[in-house]
Amino acid sequence: MELAEIGIKFALVTIIFAISLVIAMYSTYAERKIAAFFQDRIGPNRAGPWGILQPLADGGKMFLKEEIIPTNASGFLFIVGPSLAIMTACIGSAVIPWGQKLVIGSHVIDLQVADINVGILYIFGVVSLGVYGVMIGGWASNNKYSLLGAIRAASQNISYEISMGLSIIALLLVTGTLSLRQIAEQQHSWHWNIIYQPVGFILFLVCAFAETNRTPFDLPECETELVGGYHTEYSSMKLGFYLFAEYINMFISSAVMVTLYWGAYNYPFMDWMAAHIGTNGAVILGVVLMFAKIFLFIFFFMWVRWTIPRFRYDQLMDLGWKVLIPLAIANIVVTGIVITLINR
Amino acid sequence: MEPLSNKRKVVENKPLNFLERAYLPAILQGLAITMKHFFRKPVTISYPEEKREFSENFRGMHSLKRDENGKERCTACGLCALSCPAEAITMTAAERQPGEENLYREEKYAAVYEINMLRCIFCGLCEEACPKEAIYLDGDIVPSDYLRKDFIYGKDKLVEAPLNQ
Amino acid sequence: MNTFYFIAFLSVFFSILVITAKNPVHSILYLILTFFTFTIHYILLNAQFLAIVNFIVYMGAILVLFLYTLMLMNLNKESEQPKSNLIKIAAVIGGGCFLVTIVASLRALGASSPVVLKDPGLGLVKNLGKTLFNEYLLPFEVSSVLLLSAMVGAVLLATKDPKTT
Numbered sequence: 322m323e324l325a326e327i328g329i330k331f332a333l334v335t336i337i338f339a340i341s342l343v344i345a346m347y348s349t350y351a352e353r354k355i356a357a358f359f360q361d362r363i364g365p366n367r368a369g370p371w372g373i374l375q376p377l378a379d380g381g382k383m384f385l386k387e388e389i390i391p392t393n394a395s396g397f398l399f400i401v402g403p404s405l406a407i408m409t410a411c412i413g414s415a416v417i418p419w420g421q422k423l424v425i426g427s428h429v430i431d432l433q434v435a436d437i438n439v440g441i442l443y444i445f446g447v448v449s450l451g452v453y454g455v456m457i458g459g460w461a462s463n464n465k466y467s468l469l470g471a472i473r474a475a476s477q478n479i480s481y482e483i484s485m486g487l488s489i490i491a492l493l494l495v496t497g498t499l500s501l502r503q504i505a506e507q508q509h510s511w512h513w514n515i516i517y518q519p520v521g522f523i524l525f526l527v528c529a530f531a532e533t534n535r536t537p538f539d540l541p542e543c544e545t546e547l548v549g550g551y552h553t554e555y556s557s558m559k560l561g562f563y564l565f566a567e568y569i570n571m572f573i574s575s576a577v578m579v580t581l582y583w584g585a586y587n588y589p590f591m592d593w594m595a596a597h598i599g600t601n602g603a604v605i606l607g608v609v610l611m612f613a614k615i616f617l618f619i620f621f622f623m624w625v626r627w628t629i630p631r632f633r634y635d636q637l638m639d640l641g642w643k644v645l646i647p648l649a650i651a652n653i654v655v656t657g658i659v660i661t662l663i664n665r
Numbered sequence: 666m667e668p669l670s671n672k673r674k675v676v677e678n679k680p681l682n683f684l685e686r687a688y689l690p691a692i693l694q695g696l697a698i699t700m701k702h703f704f705r706k707p708v709t710i711s712y713p714e715e716k717r718e719f720s721e722n723f724r725g726m727h728s729l730k731r732d733e734n735g736k737e738r739c740t741a742c743g744l745c746a747l748s749c750p751a752e753a754i755t756m757t758a759a760e761r762q763p764g765e766e767n768l769y770r771e772e773k774y775a776a777v778y779e780i781n782m783l784r785c786i787f788c789g790l791c792e793e794a795c796p797k798e799a800i801y802l803d804g805d806i807v808p809s810d811y812l813r814k815d816f817i818y819g820k821d822k823l824v825e826a827p828l829n830q
Numbered sequence: 831m832n833t834f835y836f837i838a839f840l841s842v843f844f845s846i847l848v849i850t851a852k853n854p855v856h857s858i859l860y861l862i863l864t865f866f867t868f869t870i871h872y873i874l875l876n877a878q879f880l881a882i883v884n885f886i887v888y889m890g891a892i893l894v895l896f897l898y899t900l901m902l903m904n905l906n907k908e909s910e911q912p913k914s915n916l917i918k919i920a921a922v923i924g925g926g927c928f929l930v931t932i933v934a935s936l937r938a939l940g941a942s943s944p945v946v947l948k949d950p951g952l953g954l955v956k957n958l959g960k961t962l963f964n965e966y967l968l969p970f971e972v973s974s975v976l977l978l979s980a981m982v983g984a985v986l987l988a989t990k991d992p993k994t995t
Contacts, residue, residue, distance in 0.1 A: 359699050363709045398859075439955060442882040449890025453862070456894070460855060460901050468901060475898045479891055499955055523689075624703075628695045 325428065334434055337414050344619075345568035346376040352568075352623055359627040383561035391554050393463045402458025403555065403562035409451040410569035416440040417576045418505045420586045420608035423601055432608065433502055440501035441489060444577055445482075448532055451570065452478040455534075455541060458563070459551035470550030473634065474541035477531055480641040481538075485528035487649035491521045491656045492581060505585035510592065513584035520652045522582045524645055529574040531641070534567060536626040540634055575618035579611060586611040724787045726804030727780055729824045732770050737824060738799035741775035745791035745800055753784035754791060771797075778823060782807045782816040834874055841867040858897050865889050879955045 350365065350373070357364025365372035390399055420432035437443060452475055459471025495517050496504045508514055515522050531538040542550030549555075552563045579585060586607035588594075595603035632640070684690055710717050719725070730738050741758035759776035761769045768774075791800050810816060844864040851857035865888045872881035962970050 355703075357707070358703050361702055361705050361708050363707045363711065366711070395853075437878065439878050439882045442879075442886065446882055446885040446890055449886055449894075452890075452894055453897075456897055456901070457859070460897075472898060472901055475894050479894055482891065624696060624699060625692075628699045629692060 329428065329430055330434065333430075333432070334415075337419070337434065338411065341411065341414055341569050341572055342565075344572050345565050346380070348568040348571065348619060349379060349564070350376050351619070352626075355620065355623045356627055359624070380561070383558050386557040388557040388559070389554070391463060394554065395461045395463070398457050398461035399554075400559070402454050402456075402461055403559045403566070404454075405457060406451065406454025406566040407562045407569070409447055409454060410566040410573065413444055413447045413570075413573040414576070416443050416501050417573070417580055418502045418585060419611060421604045423604055425601070432604075436500060436502045438498075438500045441493070441499050441504075441581075444501075444573075445486065445489070448485075448574075449478070449482055451532075451566075454563075454566065455551045458555070459541075462551075462554035464554050466547045466549070466553045467551050470541045470543075470547050470553070473543075473547075474534065474551060477534075477538065477540060477637065477641075480638060481528045481531035481645070484524060484641060484645035484649045485532065487646060487653060488521045488524035488528065489581070491649070491652045492518050492525075494653070494656045494660055501580055505580055505587070508584040508587050510587060511584075511589040513582065513587070515582045515584075518582065518652075518656070520648065521656075522578075524649050524652065525578065525582070527640075527645060529578060530622070530625070531637075533570040533574055533622075535571065535622055537629040537632050538637060539631060540637060543631060571619055571622050572615065575615045575622070576611075578618055579614045583614050724789050724792075724802035726782075726807050727785075727791070727800055727802050727818075727823055728804050729775075729778065729820065730799050730801060731825050731827070734767070734770075735827050736766075736768060736770040737774060738770055738797045739775045739778065740771040740773050740797055740799075741778070742796065744794040744796065748790045748794035749785075750788060750790060751784045751786045753781045753786075755779050775820070778820050780818050780823065782818055783813065834871075837867050837870050837874065841871070854900050854903075855897065858893060858900055861896070862889055862893050865893065876954075877958075879958050 353375070354364040354372070365375040368374040368378045390396060415434045416437060418433040418436070423430040423432060455474040456471045459467040459469075459474070462468070492514060493499065495514060496507055498504060498507075504514075530536075534541050540550075541547075542552065544550075547553070552560055555563060586604075588607060588610050591603055591607065594606060598606075732738050741756050743756065743758075746752075746754040746756060755777075756775045756779070757777040758773055761772050761774055787802060789802055792802055807816075841864055844860050844867060847860040848857045848864060851860055865884065869881045869885045869889070872878075872884060
């Protein structure tokens with residue numbers, strides 16, 4: 322690889338990291354502000370105009386708080402837990418195509434860190450790895466509430482991974498590729514996959530809520546039953562890492578949903594735009610629109626949080642195993658039949 | 666039997682139909698309701714900047730009144746301290762010296778008059794007990810502070826400002 | 831090649847740690863690391879699909895379940911029953927037999943010549959799928975039937991016994 326190319330990739334990785342961290346930071350602010358709006362309140366408005374410096378204040382507080390490691394906790398694993406959580410959350414962004422190729426002079430900049438041909442499976446693997454952070458942290462705390470939270474997280478993630486995988490299989494029947502770049506390109510202009518896979522999308526959405534531990538599936542950290550769930554014993558920035566990981570996961574899963582079902586960086590009349598404002602302009606517009614879609618999804622995550630109460634644990638398992646998995650399998654069968662009939 | 670009111674409602678335990686069991690319509694309904702609240706005007710009153718209007722009989726911080734000539738009305742009779750159910754009021758009486766007639770209305774006045782705002786329950790009994798109409802709970806909400814000793818309000822905080830200043 | 835030796839060293843190192851670790855949870859965590867090094871081996875062999883499936887299925891699902899069951903068990907040293915000598919001797923004999931078998935089979939095969947793939951892109955999803963569903967269709971389907979029967983068995987075990995309810 323050329324030196325310039327390596328430099329460009331490096332810059333891209335740094336930018337994406339920075340963006341996901343900033344988005345996670347401001348998700349905490351957005352969460353509080355949006356929660357306030359849903360409850361007819363104002364929300365944080367003291368730090369800076371409209372409270373936009375609130376994340377900095379929160380971060381400062383997190384860093385300055387006393388760091389507590391319980392006496393009987395297993396010290397090393399107690400630190401590994403949150404680090405693993407945030408690490409797995411961050412590496413998911415590597416395969417997401419953020420936009421088409423930018424052409425500047427002789428350089429072609431691919432707005433995707435790595436176009437591996439098993440992109441979806443990579444995302445899937447990273448997601449399935451994410452539960453280790455929660456499990457190790459919960460176990461290492463040597464606290465029964467943490468342990469219960471960890472166990473809940475593990476069984477929940479495994480159960481919903483299955484229906485998530487099955488819902489993706491139906492999508493793969495339509496696209497015929499595992500590469501996220503190719504999936505994104507197939508959805509050119511208005512041919513978004515949501516048109517072909519509405520049921521699959523709803524299944525994926527529900528599973529994404531469960532995988533990111535968001536309400537109504539936030540049983541691993543259910544305050545009413547488990548104090549703080551897996552992060553009961555955590556304080557200071559280690560707690561911050563767990564919370565951050567949740568928001569980064571939310572961002573990444575929104576990005577994945579946009580890429581798989583909502584047309585990624587594509588938008589109607591993109592060819593017309595490319596002809597009128599230049600290729601690069603159209604590409605940048607695509608990136609902006611992709612982020613707009615992602616923000617809409619993050620908003621949706623928060624919207625649902627303040628609408629639906631938490632599930633009971635047996636209801637959660639019933640939904641996962643008795644409703645979502647049969648639905649996903651039926652969706653695969655129907656999709657397969659329709660594709661065979663069309664291709665005949 | 667004839668129902669007393671028409672509020673009684675017979676509970677139906679019908680099994681849910683398919684749409685209700687599918688759960689999604691109910692979720693959409695809920696989302697619509699929360700979205701309605703999203704655009705509603707917030708009911709919050711940002712306290713130090715905005716203040717809720719007090720009712721007419723609101724009882725807030727005490728003030729020791731002056732008469733129409735700007736003299737302190739309080740004679741340190743101690744009835745307010747006696748009537749106080751929370752025992753929040755203490756005072757020390759002193760005799761008016763010649764030359765202080767423009768300061769105190771009666772010959773006896775309160776040299777020290779302290780109310781512990783942490784004990785006070787704002788019942789207004791001191792106000793009712795006062796024969797000289799010297800104490801009224803017509804002030805604002807007692808502000809917060811960091812130390813307990815700062816909640817013992819002396820005359821410097823309680824007495825009304827002099828008239829012609 | 832150096833990468834291979836480094837990763838191979840890591841896999842052996844972590845697998846030794848798996849069996850020497852005192853705490854079962856630690857040994858599971860080392861097992862996870864061992865499987866991670868296997869994933870890297872697959873990537874080095876250009877078998878992307880196998881690598882990622884190993885990653886998802888073994889690291890992401892099976893070992894999570896291992897960890898899950900271990901966390902539910904009581905791992906205190908006091909409650910652990912001392913093992914009888916008979917079991918220890920049986921274990922040593924069994925392990926020795928296994929070692930002999932492995933060494934013998936390795937000697938019988940002789941040194942392996944470096945494997946050269948006819949098609950270096952075999953590990954990619956498309957080629958692998960075509961090979962699996964054309965040349966090896968029958969074994970593939972038979973193994974899927976095996977998995978199905980396991981699933982049916984699990985469901986059968988999980989359903990309630992009608993007599994006891």
